[in-house]
Amino acid sequence: MTRILLIRHGQTEWNRQEIFRGRADIPLSKEGFRQAGALAERLSEEHLAAVYCSPLIRAFATAECMANSHGLRPRQVDGLTDMDYGAWEGQQHERIKQQYPDLYARWQSEPHLVCPPGGEMLAKVRERAYPAVLEMVARHPEAAVAVVSHRVVGKLILCAALGLGDDAFWRIRQDTCCLNVLEYEGNRITVSLLNDTCHLCGLEKDGLDF
Numbered sequence: 001m002t003r004i005l006l007i008r009h010g011q012t013e014w015n016r017q018e019i020f021r022g023r024a025d026i027p028l029s030k031e032g033f034r035q036a037g038a039l040a041e042r043l044s045e046e047h048l049a050a051v052y053c054s055p056l057i058r059a060f061a062t063a064e065c066m067a068n069s070h071g072l073r074p075r076q077v078d079g080l081t082d083m084d085y086g087a088w089e090g091q092q093h094e095r096i097k098q099q100y101p102d103l104y105a106r107w108q109s110e111p112h113l114v115c116p117p118g119g120e121m122l123a124k125v126r127e128r129a130y131p132a133v134l135e136m137v138a139r140h141p142e143a144a145v146a147v148v149s150h151r152v153v154g155k156l157i158l159c160a161a162l163g164l165g166d167d168a169f170w171r172i173r174q175d176t177c178c179l180n181v182l183e184y185e186g187n188r189i190t191v192s193l194l195n196d197t198c199h200l201c202g203l204e205k206d207g208l209d210f
Contacts, residue, residue, distance in 0.1 A: 002137045003144040005043065006180040008154050009054075009062040010035040015176055018093045018210045021058075021150075022085035022119070028061050034203055035177035036065040042179070042199040044069050049143035052136060054080040054150060062177065063148040074148070079132030082150040086119025093210075112166035122156060122166040129153045130160040137184045151209070154180065161189050175209050 010032030014021050028036065039062070048070045053063035055076040063074035088096050097104045100117075107114045115121045129149070136145050149157075154174045159166060161182050173195050174180075181193035 001183055001185040002140055002142065004133060004136065004182040004184070005046070005048075005144060005146045006133075006154055006157060006182055007039065007062065007146060007148045008151055008174050008176055008178050009056075009059040009148055010039075011176040012058050015210050020085045020088045020091055020093070020096065022082050022089040023056070024089055025057050028058050031203065032058070032176070033061070033065075035200055036062040038199045038203060039177050039179065040066040040069055043146065046070075046144055046146075048072060048146055049140045050075060050136070051146045051148070052077050052080065052132075053148040054082060054153070056081060056150075059148045059150065063146065066146060077132050079128040080147065080149040080153055083122070083125050083152040084118075084120045085116045087117040088119065108170075110167065111169045122152070122169060125152055126156040126160060126166060130157055133157055133182075154178075157182075158191065158194070161191055173209055 010028045012026050012032055013029050014026055043066050051063050051067040051072050051074045053059045053074045053076060055078060060074055060076065067074045103114060112122050133147065136147065151174045155169055155172045156166065158172050158180060159168050175195055175197050177200060179193060179196045180191065183190045183192055
């Protein structure tokens with residue numbers, strides 16, 4: 001059995017401000033580093049074969065925290081990078097709601113049918129992200145692998161693992177620095193842990209799901 005420890009990166013200031021992040025390479029906040037440290041401590045007893053991450057610095061920094069304690073170096077995978085939000089990137093949700101009222105309303109109700117101006121659809125993200133995970137499963141049989149990415153990517157990987165369509169996007173929650181566990185054994189895929197943040201108990205929790 002191969003275990004994929006699927007992780008969302010730690011908090012950034014843009015999470016707190018409810019800003020669309022996408023491909024913007026913004027760093028972790030102080031709180032984000034604290035979250036990453038808490039997660040690294042939780043996973044310190046895991047026997048990780050590898051740590052993979054999105055190339056964006058917020059994911060790499062989160063991955064590096066846990067990789068260091070295992071004597072590993074995070075491997076960057078382009079397929080794990082965040083969704084391209086196009087014109088929405090760097091804008092607060094409230095502003096996008098005002099500028100694109102119909103499109104934003106549809107994003108909240110039918111996200112799988114929305115393409116932000118100049119950006120990409122959820123299907124494109126899923127097409128590159130989930131195959132990247134399956135490659136890791138094939139590369140590390142009978143091992144545990146950490147994968148650090150982003151909220152959108154995590155949601156879509158989980159949808160794929162659960163056999164759900166992208167229309168289930170809003171039915172899965174992914175808080176900052178959460179832990180999910182996917183187990184692959186033969187043709188069977190089991191999601192044995194979902195959006196677990198118990199390692200963050202006592203830390204600040206503002207804006208975790210943005």
